[in-house]
Amino acid sequence: MVTIPYQPPVEDYTFLYREVFGADVVARATDGELTAEDATDVIAGAGEFAASVLAPLQAVGDRVGARLEDGRVRMPEGFAEAYRAFVDAGWVTAEAPVSAGGDGLPGAVRAGLGEIWNASNAAFALCWLLTAGQIHALDAAASDDIRETYLSKLVSGEWTGTMNLTEPDAGTDLGGIRTMATPQDDGTWAIRGQKIFITWGDHDIAENIVHLVLARTPGAPEGAKGLSLFVAPRLLVGADGSLGARNAVETVALEHKLGIHGSPTCVLSYEDATGYLVGEVGGGLAGMFVMMNSARIGMGFQATGIADRAYQQAVAYAQSRTQGRVQGRGAGAPIAEHPDVRRMLLSMSSRIFAMRALGVYVADLFDRADADPAVTPLAEFFVPVLKGWATEDAVALTSDAIQVHGGMGFIEETGVAQHYRDARIMPIYEGTTAIQSNDLIGRKVLRDGGATAEALFAQIAETADGLRRSDEPVAARMAERLDRAVAAARRATDDVLGFAGSPRDAHAVSVPYLMLLGTLAGAWMHALAVAAVLAHATSDAQDAARLTAADFYGAHHLPRVHALAETVASGEIA
Amino acid sequence: MVTIPYQPPVEDYTFLYREVFGADVVARATDGELTAEDATDVIAGAGEFAASVLAPLQAVGDRVGARLEDGRVRMPEGFAEAYRAFVDAGWVTAEAPVSAGGDGLPGAVRAGLGEIWNASNAAFALCWLLTAGQIHALDAAASDDIRETYLSKLVSGEWTGTMNLTEPDAGTDLGGIRTMATPQDDGTWAIRGQKIFITWGDHDIAENIVHLVLARTPGAPEGAKGLSLFVAPRLLVGADGSLGARNAVETVALEHKLGIHGSPTCVLSYEDATGYLVGEVGGGLAGMFVMMNSARIGMGFQATGIADRAYQQAVAYAQSRTQGRVQGRGAGAPIAEHPDVRRMLLSMSSRIFAMRALGVYVADLFDRADADPAVTPLAEFFVPVLKGWATEDAVALTSDAIQVHGGMGFIEETGVAQHYRDARIMPIYEGTTAIQSNDLIGRKVLRDGGATAEALFAQIAETADGLRRSDEPVAARMAERLDRAVAAARRATDDVLGFAGSPRDAHAVSVPYLMLLGTLAGAWMHALAVAAVLAHATSDAQDAARLTAADFYGAHHLPRVHALAETVASGEIA
Structure with missing residues (x-):
């Protein structure tokens, strides 16, 4: 395997x-406790850690992968040491909320960290992502006992967490869950059932694993309303916090997957395992929803991370490979100078900037919503857009990274094919793109009659107005393209609102509508970047590259909104 | 592995x-020797053979794959028997030209066979594809001796053929080839050098392998003009045709690839191997060009085949999987009825029909060009369009097939991920998409000032005119959409012609231009299908499905041409 050194995107x-989102987005989010400069240091530190500790394990995670031996999942050599170093460096605690005992880094910084962990080693990052999700869920709903016994160990990183939702007949539709939790005399619950697709459901890199399990209680109503949430540790925990006997949870199978081989995907069998109720009986889905937003936004960071790693590998290849003559550059020029290879690289980098910026913007929106509930609708509007659009685009982007390599891209030892395989799960897990688009259309557009969407379009139009007054041609072009794109988005939103009475029409074009909004939001991010560049006193090569990326996005990606708007207008084709 | 039975697309x-291309395209191509009815029988017979013999080996080809043992490539159990059955059934001979001793099936039928071999087992089909390509090359240029000794054995299927072009520093740019062929006293040539990416370069399923090698002769000019073509068998052949000693060709490595594991990709080392000149010294590239067109069109058939197989698997899953309630269909309905799953399935099937039809059309154009040289420019125009567009779209389509499966799509045992991995090589080999688009812009648009493109647009506009007069709403919508799409294609072609003096601009948007033309051509195929359906006396469910597919293509795929036209207009973003 060729391991290309990972270069964290500190400058971006x-x-x-x-600059992009105002004077100092970090200081604003933390009331000045942390500045953009501090945040940059955090990003640089994480980048250094990721490049030196996590990135070197990415290939072995793929090649050797997780193995199931005598009922236990064994991780490849190096994973346990890396996890220990990750915990010791404080990265788990850094991101956990203050209320849970963490350092409570703001969303804008967590976006950067999320990208970096996933870029350097997406399979490893999933372990952290699931733990972080469980921390949020327990912080929102768990009793003091559970907080003390489990949450504290998750926040310290000593133990890891899993999410147990899916069953063979309950994936997208959680109402079909059949796992039962029966109350015991001692106040605990006996959990029985089978859970599938459990990410990091078993492993040997931490001393205990805390499963968060959705289950049905006796006499509970049918469907999702009858679900409750339970904590079930792999090793039972004594009153003094000491680890005891094994709980009745078995890893009965390990999936053989297309990608992320370094992330064990388990089938877990609960055989009257001891569980502890989290929150109220029947409040399971509400508890899961707490982690849903953060997990879905997290997928946006993962999309950016995997995409950027694939891009970095493509750039490294294109800059080192020479072949034949390159138009306008002569012989001996690297293929990166070839117009079509340059097109592919710009296509990738311009989309990566768009999703990276949108990740920071959306994560920050949630911080702003904590202080100002009026921001909440826009923040929640963007969750399915970021998750759906960024993950779909990232898959396409990893394919471009292969294409840049020509025949070498198809050879596994080159390493770029791993990103293509790893990326493919992103539009599926944490809710497929269709789930995201149904959420978008149902809860975020139809429910408020398009008010949040229109508020967004007005903001984008305002950014375009600002650019129109510039004498920089890129700014002028961006303004003109944004205006037309906003008009298309408004038409498409009207079309969706017009489908209110015919849900099949709305849902048949919900994915195109989501992709339209994501593509437009990406252009908006570039427009904000152009405005920030133009506000500079000086202009350097980095600034010029930002203008080129924005112009490229406007010429190659943004025009898709017009095609998508035409598709949205058609409703279901019957 | 789940092996979904393969269903050959006999009805299409x-x-x-x-109906689609006139009364009987087969009878026209064969002067009545073969009718459409005969051709349908051939397709049905091939489909039966493929479904029963080739398709069952597809999964084992992937899982076990080709292995290199003691310098020989060993194929998984069953491949040798399948190849023998393939030869005994006469399928190799059936497609070979009459001049080479084959049955000379017309292009329209070869399109169908090409799809079927690739759909049932793409890795296996590559062995046949390379042999077929070599048959064309030898038929065009080889001496009587070579025809008798080698060509006859290839046409009978007893031996298989390979193409040896690529070297570590000569892939896209063949001018960089360094392999040397030195004349010997006995009239043979001693070949020395290393060739990479040699598909089916070694194997154990036929008794001999004939390598067609591009090499440089002593004193030859630099670049592609200095290349000559040689035949070098794996086992030397005696004057009486008997197999003798091993030639000095070693398989020094076998690539570990993302997909098509059942197709051995070899590194071959020629160590003064005995070769025989094909054609004239310095005529190597011309000889290779003979097989280029047929190999590139063949990639269009492969794209259709892999795409259709992935689609069939997605349909089978979506029709058998139930989950939750489906809008407008109630509980217990399969997910195929869900609006978004239905969208994905229609997205796939409508593109597959488009590429299948274009494959038949282009293959038939070459038959027509044999009789009428005026047709040649249009036939050659379509080679890069079909190859580039169909293979790129097929990759995206296999990704859709995974998405339909949700989480199960990411599990290798489901089998659908294999198509996604197998498909990824198609936009790379036989000339990357950029090579296709440069060929399109350079040789097929700029060279004749856009005359061929305009002749095509006029034909498409004529089809639209015919539909406009219909009172079937699908026809009217298709006509309106085609008109706008043709206008966009004309503008884009004018833009490309405007870049005549700035080749970097032309090449920076050549891939978008190619995709625009492919997307438009696909819509044209649907328009012809709509016209054929409307010409029917009766209308059945199959007809209704064809109209729906056309309408879907018009609403979901065709609008891309407008986005692509805007991209083409921008030239290189600097």
């Missing part, structure tokens, strides 16, 4: 934190 | 042969 985050 | 070919 510096630019995003300091 | 019947429709294409009898």
Whole structure:
């Protein structure tokens, strides 16, 4: 395997934190406790850690992968040491909310960290992502006992967490869950049932694993309303916090997957395992929803991370490979100078900037919503857009990274094919793209009659107005393209609202509508970047590259909104 | 592995042969020797053979794959028997030209066979595809001796053929080839050098392998003009045709690839191997060009085949899987009825029909060009369009097939991920998409000032005119959409012609231009299908499905041409 050194995108985050979203997005989010400069240091530190500790394990995670031996999942050599170093460096605690005992880094910084862990080693990052999700769920709903016994160990990183939702007949539709939790005399619950697709459901890199399980209680109503949430540890925990006997949870199978081989995907069998109720009986789905938003936004960071890693590998190849003559550049020029290879690289980098910026923007929106509930609708509007659009685009982007390599891209030892395989799960897990688009259309557009969407379009139009007054041609072009794109988005939104009475029409074009909004939001991010560049006193090569990326996005990606708007207008084709 | 039975698309070919391209495209191509009815029988017979013999080996080809043992490539159990059955059934001979001793099936039928071999087992089909390509090359240029000794054995299927072009520093740019062929006293040549990416370069399923090698001769000019073509068998052949000693060709490595594991990709080392000159010294590239067109069109058939197989698997899953309630269909309905799953399935099937029809059309154009040289420019125009567009779209389509499966799509045992991995090589080999688009823009648009493109647009506009007069709403919508799409294609072609003096601009948008033309051509195929359906006396469910597919293509795929036209207009973003 060729391991291309990972280069953390510190400069982009510096630019995003300091300039794109106002003076200092980090200081605003933390009331000045942390500045953009501090945040940049955090990003740089994480990048260094990721490049030196996590990235070197990415290929072995793929090649060797997780193995199931005598009922236990064994991780490849190096994973346990890396996890220990990750915990010791404080990265788990850093991101956990203050209320849970963590350092409570703001969303804008968590976006950067999320990208970096996933870029350097997406399979490893999933372990952290699931733990982080469980921390949020327990922090919102767990009793003091559970907080003390489990949450504290998750926040310290000593134990890891899993989410147990899916069953063979209950994936997208959680109402079909059949796992039962029966109350015991001692106040605990006996959990029985089978859970599938459990990410990091078993492993040997931490001393205990805390499963968060959705189950049905006796006499509970049918469907999702009858679900409750339970904590079930792999090793039972004594009153003094000591680890005891094994709980009745068995890893009965390990999936053989297309990608992320370094992330064990388990079938877990609960055989009257001891569980502890989290929150109220029947409040399971509400508890899961707490982690849903953060997990879905997290997928946006993962999309950016995997995409950027694939891009970095494509750039490294294109800059080192020479072949034949390159138009306008002569012989001996690297293929990166070839117009079509340059097109592919710009296509990738311009989309990566768009999703990176949108990740920071959306994560920050949630921080702003904590202080100002009026921001909440827009923040929640963007969850399915970011998750759906970024993951779909990232898959396409990893395919471009292969294409840049020509025949070498198809050879596994080159390493770029791993990103293509790893990326493919992203539009599926944490809710497929269709689930995201149904959420978008149902809860975020139809429910408020398009008010949030229109508020967004007005903001984008305002950004375009600002650019129109510039004498920089890129700014002028961006303004003109944004205006037309906003008009298309408004028409498409009207079409969706017009489908209110015919849900099949709405849902048949919900994915195109989501992709339209994501593509437009990406252009908006570039427009904000152009405005930030133009506000500079000086202009350097980095600034010029930002203008080129924005112009490229406007010429190659943004026009898709017009095609998508035409598709949305058609409703279901019957 | 789940092996979904392969269902050959006999009905579609019947429709294409009898109705879409005139009364009977097969009878026209063969001067009545073969009718559409005969051709349908051939397709049905091939489909039966493929479904029963080739398709069952597809999964084992992937899982076990080709292995290199003691310098020989060993194929999984069953491949040798399948190849023998393939040869005994006469399928190799059936497609070979009459001049080479084959049955000379017309292009329209070869399109169908090409799809079927690739759909049932793409890795296996590559062995046949390379042999077929070599048959064309030898038929065009080889001496009587070579025809008698080698060509006859290839046409009978007893031996298989390979193409040896690529070297570590000569892939896209063949001018960089360094392999040397030195004349010997006995009239043979000693070949020395290393060739990479040699598909089916070694194997154990036929008694001999004939390598067709591009090499440089002593004193030859630099670049592609200095290349000559040689035949070098794996086992030397005696004057009486008997097999003798091993030639000095070693398989030094076998690539570990993302997909098509059942197709051995070899590194071959020529160590003064005995070769025989094919054609003239310095005529190597011309000889290779003979097989280029047929190999590239063949990639269009492969794209259709892999795409259709992935689609069939997605349909089978979506029709058998139930989950939750489906809008407008109630509980217990399969997910195929869900609006978004239905969208994905229609998205796939409508593109597959488009590429299948275009494959038949282009293959038939070459037959027509044999009789009428005026047709040649249009036939050659379509080679890069079909190859580039169909293979790119097929990759995206296999990704859709995974998405339909949800989480199960990511599990290798489901089998659908294999198509996604197998498909990824198609936009790379036989000339990357960029190579196709450069060929399109350079040789097929700029060279004749856009005359061929305009002749095509006029034909498409004529089809639209015919539909406009219909009172069937699908026809009217298709006509309106085609008109706008043709206008966009004309503008884009004018833009490309405007870049005549700035080749970097032309090449920076050549891939978008190619995709625009492919997407438009696909819509044209649907328009011809709509016209054929409307010409029917009766209308059945199959006809209704064809109208729905056309309408879907018009609403979901065709609008891309407008986005692509805007991209083409931008030239290189600097």
